[in-house]
Amino acid sequence: xxxxxxxxxxxxxxxxxxxxxxxxxxxxxxxxxxxxxxxxxxxxxxxxxxxxxxxxxxxxxxxxxxxxxxxxxxxxxxxxxxxxxxxxxxxxxxxxxxxxxxxxxxxxxxxxxxxxxxxxxxxxx
Numbered sequence: 001x002x003x004x005x006x007x008x009x010x011x012x013x014x015x016x017x018x019x020x021x022x023x024x025x026x027x028x029x030x031x032x033x034x035x036x037x038x039x040x041x042x043x044x045x046x047x048x049x050x051x052x053x054x055x056x057x058x059x060x061x062x063x064x065x066x067x068x069x070x071x072x073x074x075x076x077x078x079x080x081x082x083x084x085x086x087x088x089x090x091x092x093x094x095x096x097x098x099x100x101x102x103x104x105x106x107x108x109x110x111x112x113x114x115x116x117x118x119x120x121x122x123x124x125x
Contacts, residue, residue: 012020103114 014020102110106114
């Protein structure tokens, strides 16, 4: 007693170039493989650059290199930007610390200079 469905027997189709392919469940009016022509602007954004590169005569190796190193470059630039942001924050904190220390141990002349600057800013604005 076998409850399994009958296996599908693939049919062999001869293509116009003389090669043979196995095809399953082909429609009755099968006329060969369908070629869809797309313009460059209809492609997905990540494919557009590849199509432009291949269309301009650049080899597939160069395109594969771009596909591999593109995200790597973006990751490296993001890491560099994060480092710069951290260094900017660190410089801000160090500047604030130096300002606080100088202000707290400043001389009376420094205190008077701060008051003069404060008064000038009030009068201007």
